[in-house]
Amino acid sequence: MGTLQDSSLWVNDIIPGETETSEVSCVFPPDLLARVASDIVEGRIEGRIVGWYHSHPGHGLFVSQTDVQTHMQFCQFSPYAVSLVADPKAQEFGIWIFENGAGVVQLPSGLIHII
Secondary structure (H helix, E strand, C coil): CEEEECCEEEECCCCCCCCEECCCCEECCCCHHHHHHHHHHCCCCCCECCEEEEECCCCCCCCCHHHHHHHHHHCCCCCCCEEEEEECCCCEEEEEEEECCCEEEECCHHHCCCC
16 A cells, blocks of 8 residues: 655555465455455545565565566556565565566666665
């Protein structure tokens, strides 16, 4: 959850997904995003959907083709949607964005500020 302010995307909160997971995949239940969107409209949640996150424990930082498809689904909520991928074993994370003409690309670490 977050906002766009002064040409910067601010991620203010997360909503944990109720996912079905296996060793190599993570699936959002079909009604999860609809429920979150409804909560925003009804005022139960502040902000807007600005992206999603997931982990690749021990597999490094990358976006798979499935991750790219998921990222593009989040672009329906914001053209500035982000995908955060963490590798907790390596204690690393990366953020991906959609760029016209280039597709889903990793955001340079110099543009990420954590406060």
